[in-house]
Amino acid sequence: xxxxxxxxxxxxxxxxxxxxxxxxxxxxxxxxxxxxxxxxxxxxxxxxxxxxxxxxxxxxxxxxxxxxxxxxxxxxxxxxxxxxxxxxxxxxxxxxxxxxxxxxxxxxxxxxxxxxxxxxxxxxxxxxxxxxxxxxxxxxxxxxxxxxxxxxxxxxxxxxxxxxxxxxxxxxxxxxxxxxxxxxxxxxxxxxxxxxxxxxxxxxxxxxxxxxxxxxxx
Amino acid sequence: xxxxxxxxxxxxxxxxxxxxxxxxxxxxxxxxxxxxxxxxxxxxxxxxxxxxxxxxxxxxxxxxxxxxxxxxxxxxxxxxxxxxxxxxxxxxxxxxxxxxxxxxxxxxxxxxxxxxxxxxxxxxxxxxxxxxxxxxxxxxxxxxxxxxxxxxxxxxxxxxxxxxxxxxxxxxxxxxxxxxxxxxxxxxxxxxxxxxxxxxxxxxxxxxxx
Numbered sequence: 001x002x003x004x005x006x007x008x009x010x011x012x013x014x015x016x017x018x019x020x021x022x023x024x025x026x027x028x029x030x031x032x033x034x035x036x037x038x039x040x041x042x043x044x045x046x047x048x049x050x051x052x053x054x055x056x057x058x059x060x061x062x063x064x065x066x067x068x069x070x071x072x073x074x075x076x077x078x079x080x081x082x083x084x085x086x087x088x089x090x091x092x093x094x095x096x097x098x099x100x101x102x103x104x105x106x107x108x109x110x111x112x113x114x115x116x117x118x119x120x121x122x123x124x125x126x127x128x129x130x131x132x133x134x135x136x137x138x139x140x141x142x143x144x145x146x147x148x149x150x151x152x153x154x155x156x157x158x159x160x161x162x163x164x165x166x167x168x169x170x171x172x173x174x175x176x177x178x179x180x181x182x183x184x185x186x187x188x189x190x191x192x193x194x195x196x197x198x199x200x201x202x203x204x205x206x207x208x209x210x211x212x213x214x215x216x217x218x
Numbered sequence: 219x220x221x222x223x224x225x226x227x228x229x230x231x232x233x234x235x236x237x238x239x240x241x242x243x244x245x246x247x248x249x250x251x252x253x254x255x256x257x258x259x260x261x262x263x264x265x266x267x268x269x270x271x272x273x274x275x276x277x278x279x280x281x282x283x284x285x286x287x288x289x290x291x292x293x294x295x296x297x298x299x300x301x302x303x304x305x306x307x308x309x310x311x312x313x314x315x316x317x318x319x320x321x322x323x324x325x326x327x328x329x330x331x332x333x334x335x336x337x338x339x340x341x342x343x344x345x346x347x348x349x350x351x352x353x354x355x356x357x358x359x360x361x362x363x364x365x366x367x368x369x370x371x372x373x374x375x376x377x378x379x380x381x382x383x384x385x386x387x388x389x390x391x392x393x394x395x396x397x398x399x400x401x402x403x404x405x406x407x408x409x410x411x412x413x414x415x416x417x418x419x420x421x422x423x424x425x426x427x428x
Binding site: 003006011075076081083217 | 272288291293
C-alpha cells in the first residue's frame with residue numbers, strides 16, 4: 001500500500017495538470033469573487049467562509065476522475081486487483097494520495113485567499129482546521145464516485161452528479177464552523193460533526209469503492 | 219510434487235456482459251504444467267484468463283485456483299509512461315513485496331533502458347517491461363494474454379525460455395497465443411470445443427426482440 005501511495009504522489013508531481021489543476025482552479029474561483037460581488041468589505045467577510053469552502057470543494061471535484069481512470073486505461077487496475085493489496089487497500093492508498101495532492105494544498109492556499117476576502121483574523125485557525133479535517137472526506141467520498149464511474153469514458157458529468165449530494169453535509173458543517181467563528185459563537189459542535197463525517201467516510205468508503213471497482217473490472 | 223500448487227477447472231462457464239462465451243470448460247493443471255489456449259479471435263481466450271484471474275466472476279462451475287498465487291498479464295502492459303523502467307518495476311516489487319528488480323532487468327535486457335521514461339519506449343520494449351513484472355511478482359501461476367504481441371523473434375525466444383524455466387522450477391503458466399511457441403511439456407487447449415450452442419439465449423425475456 002505504501003508503494004502505491006508513493007507512486008501516486010510521484011505521478012501527481014510529474015504529470016503536469018494533476019497536481020496544479022485543482023489549486024489553480026481554487027485560486028481563480030476565489031479571486032473572481034471580489035470582482036463579481038464588489039468591494040464591500042463587510043459583505044465579503046460575511047460570505048468568505050462559504051466561498052472558500054465551495055471553492056475548495058469544486059476544485060477537489062475537478063481532479064476526482066483521475067483517481068482510478070488513468071490506472072484503468074493502462075491496465076494497472078486489473079493487475080492491482082490480482083495483487084496482494086485488497087481493493088479496499090488500493091482505495092485507501094489512492095484516496096490518501098489524492099488528499100495529499102489536493103486537500104492539503106487547498107488548505108494551505110485558503111489562508112492567503114481568506115485575506116483576499118477580508119476574512120476576520122479570529123477565523124483563520126478555524127478555517128484551516130475545518131479544511132484539514134473536512135477535505136479527507138472529500139477525497140474518500142470522491143474515490144467512491146470515481147470507482148463507480150471508472151468504466152465509463154468521459155464519465156466526469158456522472159461522477160459530479162453522484163458525488164455532489166454526498167459532499168453537501170461536509171460543505172454545510174465545514175462552512176458553518178468558520179461562520180460561527182466569524183460571528184464569535186462556539187464553532188466546536190459543527191467541527192465535531194465535520195470530524196464525524198470524515199471518520200464515517202474513511203471507514204465506509206474504501207469498502208464501498210472496492211465493491212464498485214470489483215463490478216467494474218473486466 | 220507439492221499438491222497445493224495444482225488447480226483444476228470444472229464445468230466453468232465464462233460470461234462477458236450478458237453473453238455466455240464459453241461453457242463447460244474443464245482442465246487440470248499440476249505444478250510444472252504449461253497450457254496454451256488456442257482458438258480464433260473472439261472465442262474467449264481473454265475472457266477465460268480474466269475469469270481465472272478473478273477479474274470476471276464465474277457464471278457457473280468451479281475453479282480451485284488460489285488467487286494469492288496468480289500473476290496476471292493482460293493486453294495492456296500496466297506501465298506508467300511518466301515513470302522510468304526501473305521505477306515501474308520497483309513499484310510492482312513494492313506491491314508484491316519482493317526485491318528482484320535488478321536481476322530481472324538483467325535477464326530481460328532492460329538494464330540499459332533502466333533510466334528511460336517508459337513513455338519513450340517502443341511497443342516491444344513496453345511489452346518486455348510488462349512481462350518482466352511477472353518475474354518481479356515472484357508468483358507461481360502466470361496468466362498471460364497474448365504475451366508475444368509486438369515482441370521480435372529474439373525476445374519471443376527469450377520469453378519461451380523464461381516460461382520453460384518457470385515451469386521447470388514447479389510453476390504453472392496459462393497463456394493464449396496465435397503463434398507457435400516452442401515450450402517443452404506444453405499442452406494445447408483449443409477453445410472452439412467449448413463454444414456454447416448459439417440457439418440458446420442467455421436472457422429469455424430479450425429473446426427475439428432484436
